[in-house]
Amino acid sequence: MAPANTISIRGAREHNLKNVDLDIPREQLVVITGPSGSGKSSLAFDTVYAEGQRKYMESLSAYARQFLDQLRKPDMESIEGLPPTIAIQQRSGGHNPRSTVATTTEIWDYLRLLFARAGTPTCWHVDENGEVCGRPITGANATQITDALHDFPEGTRMLLMAPVIRAKKGHHREVLEELQGQGVVRIRVNGTVHDLRDALREGGANPLGLARYEMHNIEAVLDRVSIKSGQRDRLADSVEACLRLGDGSLIASVENEGTWTDHPFSESFACELHPECSLPELEPRMFSFNSPFGACPVCEGLGRMLEYDEELVVPDPSVGYAEAIEPWRKNGPRMNRWYARMMRKFCDACGLDRHLPYSELPAKVRDVLMHGGDIGNISWPGVIPSLKSRHDETESDAVKERLQGYMRSTPCKACGGQRLKPASLGVRLGAESPNIAEVAAMSIVEAVAYFDKLTLGEEGDRIAAPILKEVKARLGFMQSVGLGYLTLDRASNTLSGGEAQRIRLATQVGSGLVGCCYVLDEPTIGLHQRDNERLLQTLRHLTDIGNTVVVVEHDED
Incomplete structure (x- = not known):
């Protein structure tokens, strides 16, 4: 019978282990040390962690297990009292060029939310001298949008459309029927114009043949115009109709030498001097370089070419x-x-x-x-x-x-290596504050100082408080384990094994999981003695909230 509140191992024979019997106390910090070849990793990773993973796999349904590889049971007689296990080993940060320190620690997700909820968009128009407008963006009215469209060269052809579906899954038959009832004749689906009557004449639940689980964009084409003097009234009427149907948003698809380019306009966010610089609304996906809504279209969010x-x-x-x-x-x-x-x-x-x-x-x-x-x-x-x-x-x-x-x-020459579209880079937390990419370019030490001093006004501070709490907690931990010199936009595939391990540990600390068994491989390697003490405090924090921490260390000190 295993003692209460312990992980009881009996007859462990994995690799060079010789029938090891061991009781590991739960919710404690346990260090396994010894010379090379003594079986430290065999016990911690190839026995404790491997069996924890295997038992987790067995808890899944038979349907889910058929898609996963079968894990071999470690060579041992029995193990009891084993909680879910998580291994944090010394290995590189992976090969994904999109992965950074900020994305790995989930700080980027919180920054996206912060800029979407508390950010102020500014105009990103660049003049012939290379100067950025930088004016705060406010709503544009129908007259300003009409003037901007009327300023295109005479003879320019354009489609005026109202966006009705933006990046949503489904067949959207109900939306199509509603548009037909409102007198809409043509629609544009994922960039292709269709006759709405012909599409609905086919019948069925999916008249457009759309993939149900893929994202789709649908716009109602309300007018096809060619810019001419004397037709401003027609243009104004079409703009107002698009804004009504599109909930304050409009897309003008303009032809230039056979190529059609979309120009979005919005009553929500648009520059007074440059109405073509407009945004429908601020959303977290605008600040994701892994999404087409935020990624630079030239480098596709990689930042390099x-x-x-x-x-x-x-x-x-x-x-x-x-x-x-x-x-x-x-x-x-x-x-x-x-x-x-x-x-x-x-x-x-x-x-x-x-x-x-x-x-x-x-x-x-x-x-x-x-x-x-x-x-x-x-x-x-x-x-x-x-x-x-x-x-x-x-x-x-x-x-x-x-x-x-x-x-x-x-x-990338288009985004300057900042990965995002100009519209996303134009959003700031204040008049003179950096944009999200410039925040990510800060070192962890600089970011801690920046967020400690950040003020957003009474309402902004109330909105940002829970977000900043999570950001500061993750930054503080990384600083405490000697990673203050890393920048948040540092690519994960350039980190050393020890740096990557401590980054993953920061992610686990931020997750707040309890009742788990963490297995770490020499987390103190390369650390100054001062940073060792800070790391130990963090590991003891994991045990204080109800986790078991097993550390493999070569050096007994």
């Missing part, structure tokens, strides 16, 4: 420019001959000796050679654009891998 580097494309500038383009010389015989013919055309067009070193080319000729343009009597496509085209068009993984050797990862 692979770009061809001229120094890699031309590794030796002292070579004659006709032979200096390395990726044009290291191909099969057929491609090499084709590139050689192209280069001969360029040499004839520019009139320079083909043996002239690349470094001595005039700046203008070098720019045309690399990026394309008119030279002599030809229109030159450019070395880098041709390499991009080949990379995009080829189906050979070997060719893509070779061409990627001439690329470097650089910050």
